[in-house]
Amino acid sequence: MSDNELGNRISELRKSKGLTLEGLAKKIGSTKSYVWELENKPGIRPSAETVYKIAVALETTVEDLMGKPINADDVQDQVFFREYQGLKQETKKQLKSILDALKQSK
Template identity: 50%
Template sequence: MSSVLGRKVRDLRQKKGMTLEQLATATGSSKSYMWEIENKPVARPSAEKLGRIASVLGVTSEYLVDEERTEPPVADDFDRAFYRKYQGASDPVKQKLKRILDVLDDE
């Protein structure tokens, strides 16, 4: 029996038409590690690895580990996740992001 995380990762991977090997490569993991995430009853990837998996699958890390939430997040969830990362960023990183957004806004 796989974990909630494992079932969500497998379902999202299959919906994207990705093989286990493609997901492993995209996340910088081994195929056997991704197999364990999808199939072991207890999966505990690091926060960094979980973030990579979520990013490749187009969801938030919180969604992947939330046992009660069955539907993938909507845009507001991504906005909140981005804002949390932004809040924790250093001032130089915040300034770079502001400049990037200014350039994109001009297009």
């Protein structure tokens, strides 16, 4: 993917959906200036979570948005781990206990 191919795809899809920069920003929980940077500045690398949110907002798939096949499970895993990192330590321990129980029930 070229430096700004993702930005070009976002811009084209956004415009085809009749969304403004601000409209897309609201849908993905970001700012108008960040969406502008994604569309116009080469080298901007959004997180997997942001790419996923943009794809959902633009009613497309991550694969189509990125212009290549990618493993959707990988994106979901990255989103999960980012959310996990923001949890309190006690909640992480609870999730670990649940995971251990699920592994034993196999």
